[in-house]
Amino acid sequence: MKDSSAAETGIFRKRVQQVVSNLLAVVGGVVSVVTLVVMLTSAGSRNWVKDHPYWVFGGFVAAIVAILVLLNFMQDINAKYSELRLLQRSDDLRPTDQNKRAIGAFLARIPPGGVFVTWLKKGFSPSSIPLEKLDALNEVTEYLSSDPARFDDPLAATGYLELIAAAGAFSEKLQRWTSLEAGNAQRIIPIEWEQGAKYDRAVAEIQDAKDGLIDAYDAFLRTCHERGIEPA
16 A cells, blocks of 8 residues: 555656646746737737738637647646545545454444443433443443554544543543442432432533543544444
């Protein structure tokens, strides 16, 4: 891939040089035409034109044809340059084997339709957290933090780090605002806080952290899809 990129870079430089050269040629042609017009407007030149009208007409036609040919050539160069840019962009978006392995491992562990993600999106209540869900959250957080699926793609890698941070923030809010309920396998916001500002704050912060985790998860998968990163 590096050899291909180097070759395309060389082609790009040649195309740029050709475009610059042709621009200079067009400018030179325009200057020549202007100079010719100035000369033809002088008294001596007008007499010469009267004596040689066909030569003057032929010169004008030749100049116009030359300019049209140069413009057409420049359009062709521009079209080829656009194709080259598309090729370079497709190379930038082409996922590596490492990215494919990484997203495959990630989706196998935390799939969009899995029990944990479905609970977050549809069954979550900030006032009571089943211990089995909390254990699942801890496993997810530990899995993400261990970074077993490193991404080569810079945007995917950034989204992955943001997902790790969001999972850690959500876990921290649950630990801060909930406590283990005696006799039940769940963590709850303390009952004595109910109908008070502290309870409302706990609910709001837990809910915001949960929403942040969902947003980070969805954004990460969306980035991977846009970058063409799919499981192998």
